[in-house]
Amino acid sequence: MRLSPRRIARIAGTFYLLTFLTGLPAFFIRSRLGIALGLIAGLCYVVVTLLFYYIFRPVNKTLSLLAAFVSLAGCAMGPVAAGFHFTLLINPLVFFGFYCLLIGFLIFRSAFLPGILGALMAFAGLGWLTILSASVASRLHPYNLIPGLIGEGALTVWLLAVGLNDQRWKAQGTHF
Numbered sequence: 001m002r003l004s005p006r007r008i009a010r011i012a013g014t015f016y017l018l019t020f021l022t023g024l025p026a027f028f029i030r031s032r033l034g035i036a037l038g039l040i041a042g043l044c045y046v047v048v049t050l051l052f053y054y055i056f057r058p059v060n061k062t063l064s065l066l067a068a069f070v071s072l073a074g075c076a077m078g079p080v081a082a083g084f085h086f087t088l089l090i091n092p093l094v095f096f097g098f099y100c101l102l103i104g105f106l107i108f109r110s111a112f113l114p115g116i117l118g119a120l121m122a123f124a125g126l127g128w129l130t131i132l133s134a135s136v137a138s139r140l141h142p143y144n145l146i147p148g149l150i151g152e153g154a155l156t157v158w159l160l161a162v163g164l165n166d167q168r169w170k171a172q173g174t175h176f
Contacts, residue, residue, distance in 0.1 A: 006163035012051035013159025056106040058173035067102035097128030112168040124151025
C-alpha cells in the first residue's frame with residue numbers, strides 16, 4: 001500500500017511535533033535525560049528531513065537534496081562531537097538556519113503548500129542564522145529563537161492539520 005503525499009506530510013508533521021516535544025526540554029535539562037531527549041529529537045528531525053526531501057523533490061530535486069544534506073549535517077554534528085569529545089567550532093543551529101531558508105524557498109515555489117509558510121520558514125532560518133555571530137546572538141537571546149518557533153511551529157501545525165494538496169503535488173511532480 002502506497003501512502004498519499006498528504007499522509008506523508010502528516011507523518012512529517014507528527015515527527016516535527018515530536019522534535020519540538022523532545023528538543024525543547026532537552027535544551028533546558030542538563031542531565032542524562034536531557035541528552036536522551038536531545039538524541040530522540042535529533043532522530044525525529046532526521047525523519048522529518050528525509051520526508052521533506054521526498055515531499056519537496058518535485059519542486060526542485062537539487063535544492064531538496066541540498067536541504068536534506070545540510071539538515072543531516074546539522075543533526076550529526078552534536079552526537080559526533082560528543083562521541084569524539086571535541087568542541088564544535090560552529091553551532092549546529094546555523095545548519096538549521098540554512099535548512100529553513102532552503103525549505104522556505106521550496107515551500108514558496110511549491111504549488112501544494114501556502115506561500116506564507118515558506119515566508120515563515122525563511123523567517124525561522126534568519127533567526128537561527130543570528131547564531132553565526134556570537135555577539136549578535138548573545139544580544140538577541142532568547143528573542144532570536146522566537147522566529148524558529150513561529151516558522152517551524154506554523155509548518156508543523158499546518159502539516160498536522162491539513163497536510164498538503166495531493167493533486168497539486170502530483171501535478172508538480174510530473175515536471176521533474
